[in-house]
Amino acid sequence: MFYKALMLLALGSLSAHGASVCPATAPAGAWGLEYQVSASQSGAEPRQVQLLRRGAQTALYSPEHQMAEWWHFEDPKRPGFSRVFDQQQRRIDYYMGDLRALGVQAQQEEVESFAARHLLGQLTKQGSSPCEHAERYQGEINGVSYDLLWSPVLAAPLAIVTRKGEVERRWQADKLLGKDAVNARFATWQRYRETDFADIGDMENDPFLAKMINQGFIEHREHAVYNDQGQPLATGHSH
Amino acid sequence: MEMKKLALVMATIAALGLAGCNDGDDGVAGTPGADGANGNNGTDGRDFTAVNQWYLAGQSTVAKAAESTISDPAGKAKNVILFVGDGMGVSTLTAARIFEGQQQGKSGEENRLSFETFPYSGLVKTYSSNQQTPDSAPTMSAIVTGAKTKDGMLSITDDAVRGDCASGQGHEMVSALALAEMAGMSTGVVSTARLTHATPAATYAHSVERNWEADSNMPAAAITAGCTDIASQLIDFPYGDGIEVALGGGRTYFMPNTENDPEYGSAGRRNDGRDLTSEWTSKHAGSSYVWNLDQFMSVDLATTKHLLGLFENSHMQYEADRSDDSAGEPSLAQMTSRALDMLKQNDKGYFLMVEGGRIDHAHHAGNAARALEDTVALSEAVRVAMEKAGPDTLILVTADHSHVFTIAGYPVRGNPILGLVRSVDENGEAAKTLSVDANGMPYTTLGYANGPGFGFGSSPVNMASARPDLNLYDVTDVDYRQEATVPLGSETHAGEDVAVYAMGPGAQLVTGSVEQNMLFHVMNYAADLEARAEANQP
Ligand SMILES: [Zn+2]
Numbered sequence: 124m125f126y127k128a129l130m131l132l133a134l135g136s137l138s139a140h141g142a143s144v145c146p147a148t149a150p151a152g153a154w155g156l157e158y159q160v161s162a163s164q165s166g167a168e169p170r171q172v173q174l175l176r177r178g179a180q181t182a183l184y185s186p187e188h189q190m191a192e193w194w195h196f197e198d199p200k201r202p203g204f205s206r207v208f209d210q211q212q213r214r215i216d217y218y219m220g221d222l223r224a225l226g227v228q229a230q231q232e233e234v235e236s237f238a239a240r241h242l243l244g245q246l247t248k249q250g251s252s253p254c255e256h257a258e259r260y261q262g263e264i265n266g267v268s269y270d271l272l273w274s275p276v277l278a279a280p281l282a283i284v285t286r287k288g289e290v291e292r293r294w295q296a297d298k299l300l301g302k303d304a305v306n307a308r309f310a311t312w313q314r315y316r317e318t319d320f321a322d323i324g325d326m327e328n329d330p331f332l333a334k335m336i337n338q339g340f341i342e343h344r345e346h347a348v349y350n351d352q353g354q355p356l357a358t359g360h361s362h
Numbered sequence: 363m364e365m366k367k368l369a370l371v372m373a374t375i376a377a378l379g380l381a382g383c384n385d386g387d388d389g390v391a392g393t394p395g396a397d398g399a400n401g402n403n404g405t406d407g408r409d410f411t412a413v414n415q416w417y418l419a420g421q422s423t424v425a426k427a428a429e430s431t432i433s434d435p436a437g438k439a440k441n442v443i444l445f446v447g448d449g450m451g452v453s454t455l456t457a458a459r460i461f462e463g464q465q466q467g468k469s470g471e472e473n474r475l476s477f478e479t480f481p482y483s484g485l486v487k488t489y490s491s492n493q494q495t496p497d498s499a500p501t502m503s504a505i506v507t508g509a510k511t512k513d514g515m516l517s518i519t520d521d522a523v524r525g526d527c528a529s530g531q532g533h534e535m536v537s538a539l540a541l542a543e544m545a546g547m548s549t550g551v552v553s554t555a556r557l558t559h560a561t562p563a564a565t566y567a568h569s570v571e572r573n574w575e576a577d578s579n580m581p582a583a584a585i586t587a588g589c590t591d592i593a594s595q596l597i598d599f600p601y602g603d604g605i606e607v608a609l610g611g612g613r614t615y616f617m618p619n620t621e622n623d624p625e626y627g628s629a630g631r632r633n634d635g636r637d638l639t640s641e642w643t644s645k646h647a648g649s650s651y652v653w654n655l656d657q658f659m660s661v662d663l664a665t666t667k668h669l670l671g672l673f674e675n676s677h678m679q680y681e682a683d684r685s686d687d688s689a690g691e692p693s694l695a696q697m698t699s700r701a702l703d704m705l706k707q708n709d710k711g712y713f714l715m716v717e718g719g720r721i722d723h724a725h726h727a728g729n730a731a732r733a734l735e736d737t738v739a740l741s742e743a744v745r746v747a748m749e750k751a752g753p754d755t756l757i758l759v760t761a762d763h764s765h766v767f768t769i770a771g772y773p774v775r776g777n778p779i780l781g782l783v784r785s786v787d788e789n790g791e792a793a794k795t796l797s798v799d800a801n802g803m804p805y806t807t808l809g810y811a812n813g814p815g816f817g818f819g820s821s822p823v824n825m826a827s828a829r830p831d832l833n834l835y836d837v838t839d840v841d842y843r844q845e846a847t848v849p850l851g852s853e854t855h856a857g858e859d860v861a862v863y864a865m866g867p868g869a870q871l872v873t874g875s876v877e878q879n880m881l882f883h884v885m886n887y888a889a890d891l892e893a894r895a896e897a898n899q900p
Contacts, residue, residue, distance in 0.1 A: 197627055198688055219687075220680040220720075224729040226841050313629070319676050324726025324852035325497050325560070326573070328514065328524075335851050 144296045145254035149276045153177035153309075155300030156279060158237070163291035172294070174237050174279060175305045181235045182207075184308070193312060196231040204229075207312045211331050214315040221320040232278075237294070239280040242271055257281050437890030438867035439756035440711040441547075442538070443702075443747050444885065445477070446505070447740050448498055448561050449722030449733075451764025452861055457730065457808060458737035460779040465738075469776030475738070476745035477759040480863040485875040487859055488763045491520040495857035498722070499572040501762035501878055502564035506715070507535035508882035516560060516569040516592070523570065527589035530570035538885050539565040542713035543602030545894035548705040549712065551596075551605060552697045554678040554736070555719025556612025558592040561762060565715050566605060567595040576615040576631040591615075597638045597645065604646060606668055606712075607701040609692075610719070613639075613653060613672035623675045624653060625689045642670045655690030663703045671697070680720050680732045681739040682840050694718060698743040702750045711754075711889070716743055725765040726852045728813040728843040731780055733767070735840075748865070756868050756888040758881060761860040766811035766853060771797055773807050780838040783807050796833075803829050806837050806844055813846035813853025 144156065154176055161169035173184040175191075179199075184191040189209035196202050204217040204227070217225070232240040246262035246269055253259070253272065260271040272282040283294045318332065326332045447454070455475065463473025490500035492512045500511045503518075511520040515530070517537055522530035539549050553562040558575035569592055574580045577591045590598070593615040599605055614623055616638035617630025632638070639651045646668035652658045653672050661669060673691045678684075684691050692700075698716050705712035718740030724732035744759055751757060771783035774792040782804040783797040796804040816830055829845065836842065846853065862881060864872035868888025872881075886892055 195626075201686070201688055203626065203628075216676070218674075218676060218679075220677075220683045220723075220732070221727070223683060223841055224680075224724065224727040224732060224843070226843075321677055321720070321723040321726070324723070324854065327852075327854070 144281055144299050145256050146274065146276060146299060147256045150299070150302055153302040153305035154277070155305045156237075156277070156281075156296040157298035157300060159293075159295045159297050161293050161295075163293075164289065173300065175300070175308060176235065176277075176279075177302075177305055177309060179231075180309065181231075182309070182312075183234075183237075191312065193309075194229065194231075194234050196234075199231045202229060202231065205312070205317070207315065208331075212315045213331055214312060214317040215320050215323070215335075216317050217320045236279050237283075239271060239273070239283055240278070242269060242283075243273065246271060254281065434867045434870065434888065436887050437893065438754075439885075439888035440754040441705075441751060441756070442542070442713045442885050442889050442891075443751060443755060443757045444505070444538075444713075444715045444881075445718075445740065445744055445747070445757070445759040446502065446561055446715065447718040447721050447737060447759075447761045448555065449725050449763060449765050449855065450718065450737055450740070450761035450860070451767060451856060451858070453767045453769050454721065454725070454733060454737055454761075454765065455861060457767070457769055457779055458734045458741070461734040462738045462741065464776075464779060470779060471775060475741040476748060477741065477757075477863040477865075480757070480759070480865040480869070482864040482869045482872045484862050484873045485859040486760060486862050486878050486881065487875065488761075488878050489857065495855050496763050497572070497855065498560035498762045499564065502561045503535070504877075504879040505760065505762070505881045506537040506539065506565050508879050508886065509535055510877070510879050511535075514570075514572050516564045516567055516572055518568050518570055525571045525584075527570060527584040527587040530568065531588065534568040537565050538882055538891055539605070539713050539715065540599075540601045541886070541891040541895045542711075542889075543599070543605070544898060545891060546602060546708075546710045546898045547712050547894070548606045548708040548710075549602075550607035550701045550705050550714040551610070552607070552694070552701050552714070553610035553717035553719045554681075554694055554739075555610060555717060555723075556615065556674075556677055557596060557608055557610040557672070558612045558615050559677070559719060561717045561719060562610060562715065563592045563595075566599050567592045569595075575612070576633075578619070578631050578633045593632075593638055594634075594636065597641050604668065606708075607704050607714075609658075609669070609671040609673075609697045609701060610717075611672065611674035611676055611678040614675040616672060626675050628675055639670060639672065642668070653689070655692050658692050658696075658700070661700070663700060664707075666704065669704060677720060677723065680724060681735045682732050693742070694739045695742040695746045699746045699750065702747065706750070710894075713885075713889075713891075714747075716740075716747075718743070722765070725767055725810075726813070726854075728810055728815060728846055728853050729841070730767065730808045730844050731838075731840040731842065733765075734779075751866070754867065756864065756866040756885065758862060758864050758872065758885065760862040760881060764856040764858050764860055766813070766856045768809050768811065769807055770809060771805065771807055773797075777807065778838055779807060780842070781807065782832055782837060799829065801829065804832050805829070806832065809844045810846040810853050811856075812848035812850045814843055814851060815846040815849055816843060 156174045158172045159169040160172055171186045175182040175184060179196040182191045182193040191207035193205040193207055194202055201219045204222055206215045243260060245264050246260035249259040249261055258273045258275060260273060262269055266287060268286045270284040271280055274281050281296045285292050323332050459473050459475050460470035463470030488496055488501050490496035490513050491510045497513050499514050499516050503516055504510045507517050511518060512524055514524040515522060517535045518530040519533040519535055522533050542549050551557060551562045551565055560572040575592045577585060580591055596608060614628060614631045618632045618635050618637050619629045621630045643649045643651050648666060649668035650661050650666050651670045652661060658671050678691055679687050701714055705714055718736055721733050721736045724736060747757055772785045773783045774786045777784050785793045785797045787793045798804055862872050868884060871884045871887060
């Protein structure tokens with residue numbers, strides 16, 4: 124019911140687009156990938172999603188919504204999580220107990236790999252790849268066909284194309300972001316006014332939080348490859 | 363300095379008309395009712411006492427109460443311990459009592475939380491001076507200063523305007539803890555929330571805004587106007603020789619932004635460069651600062667005169683998650699126990715406030731299991747105090763406000779309190795099937811009138827128009843969030859009365875239905891705090 128069923132779509136071949144970003148080595152320090160996300164039948168313009176990495180920190184940022192989900196995996200069993208709102212320059216920090224109470228159980232590798240890591244073992248590695256420094260995987264899982272271009276040096280996908288029936292969706296990395304851009308963004312987010320998630324209920328006089336309280340924490344999960352249960356969309360797992 | 367502050371509280375109390383007038387709040391008993399406890403048999407020849415244990419137990423309780431004609435004189439209590447369950451409304455107590463009993467393998471309803479065995483109890487009206495349903499700031503201010511105030515403000519009279527620094531200056535109200543320090547007593551503040559959070563903060567700080575926990579949370583204008591943040595007020599506490607024991611969360615509020623948290627690596631939240639933890643140890647001779655369980659347990663209590671423990675960068679873990687904390691955290695009972703070991707060394711007595719601070723947060727998240735576990739943890743802390751505190755100690759247990767938390771349906775006796783309602787059949791035996799709603803769907807005993815609603819997921823609001831089929835979910839899972847009638851991102855406080863329980867000298871004053879600020883006056887009467895503070899001035 125919460126499941127916005129796998130909105131996984133179809134599309135033509137990877138190779139036409141597969142090599143716009145294909146690094147031979149991972150940039151030192153911090154880096155990011157900007158993806159164009161498009162759906163075959165939506166008629167909508169492609170949207171951008173950024174995957175930002177620095178050490179044990181990973182953020183998924185939607186330039187369109189100016190919102191980010193920022194994970195800290197310094198202790199992988201006890202991740203820290205922040206929701207970032209650029210327009211309001213606010214940050215909501217979630218601690219372990221908050222995440223558990225919300226039933227969020229994100230896996231570090233899945234977050235860091237843009238929710239694609241688990242696919243590697245289930246798809247078949249192809250002999251050729253459109254990009255010298257990337258591996259190509261193909262296959263079908265639960266009636267969804269996948270075409271995945273995986274960068275071993277980044278441990279992240281450069282492209283994912285999914286197809287189910289008439290419906291096709293594509294995540295295509297088209298820009299590699301350097302460490303300065305990523306560091307600057309993290310530094311900006313660090314300076315935002317932060318609120319503990321646990322404290323929100325006691326702060327209904329704060330207009331920004333009151334809006335969240337009244338509307339709920341509206342999720343924009345489609346910008347990432349997660350469903351609104353915090354699980355990778357592609358796995359199809361649900362309670 | 364101290365006398366000036368003391369004079370202030372007197373003036374404030376007098377100005378508010380809370381002292382010396384006979385408005386029924388002064389603890390004078392009304393005309394006694396007729397004795398209904400003689401246990402005589404009825405006139406129809408039936409012996410009601412013959413077999414029914416319910417009847418006998420009730421009769422015996424009333425008989426015992428009738429024998430007690432205590433009227434302790436003022437000042438009979440040497441020590442005061444105040445326990446506050448943040449958001450621990452009456453429905454929370456009932457559910458937690460059953461939860462604890464069922465954890466012990468019993469049916470649960472007959473169980474009693476530690477403080478439910480106290481000889482005196484009453485109901486407390488929790489409204490603030492400007493809201494029907496309050497937050498923790500004015501309610502705790504009322505409990506520890508003797509006067510109600512506006513929402514969001516800490517131990518400042520309600521003439522002030524929330525968030526307006528200048529409006530609060532000169533309107534500070536002295537707390538029971540400050541009076542105890544002035545009296546030469548030892549004092550302690552213990553909480554599972556941040557030590558700078560509203561409930562603990564009201565005992566030692568004055569602020570027109572509860573969110574001014576570190577200087578980085580304050581507008582520049584407020585700092586310029588001379589207001590200070592809450593964390594710094596704990597360290598700079600001007601009364602007596604300062605607070606002896608301060609244990610809780612909120613570490614980064616005491617650390618400069620140039621330093622990283624030892625457990626999480628996140629930066630401190632202070633822009634003023636102050637490292638309040640090292641200020642604590644350099645300010646007090648024989649002092650310690652600890653931030654994890656091992657350090658805490660190895661503190662030598664005989665030689666440590668001032669102990670600061672900050673066990674999380676923000677709130678401490680929920681009791682349900684505590685064992686998974688990477689650095690290790692003490693339980694509320696452990697903190698209470700060691701706090702009392704330190705405080706008891708003072709011949710002049712002590713004042714200790716202990717808060718179960720996260721009951722409130724779990725309720726806001728619509729997560730009853732965590733709220734109940736933290737309530738049981740508070741009960742355990744009270745049990746420690748009952749064992750460690752002597753008969754010269756007044757112990758109060760209360761809550762600042764309630765939550766819109768409900769216990770509904772007609773579940774059979776012993777039905778799992780977190781479970782789905784299974785009622786009784788026409789013979790009064792457990793029904794074979796679950797109770798269902800108008801749509802044929804089962805429902806949980808526990809629920810909320812508003813809040814994030816059903817589910818495990820990260821999307822808190824139940825947007826579905828129909829109720830889910832709870833047969834498909836493990837509703838007793840610690841992470842399960844109960845359903846809510848009105849969908850809100852965060853469940854809200856409730857406005858009904860909370861309970862107060864009392865034992866020890868002066869406990870008899872706790873009875874009936876009282877205003878929340880009356881609780882300060884009970885403590886003040888029982889321990890004669892103001893007179894002892896005055897007498898102890900040089
Ligand atoms: Zn609250």
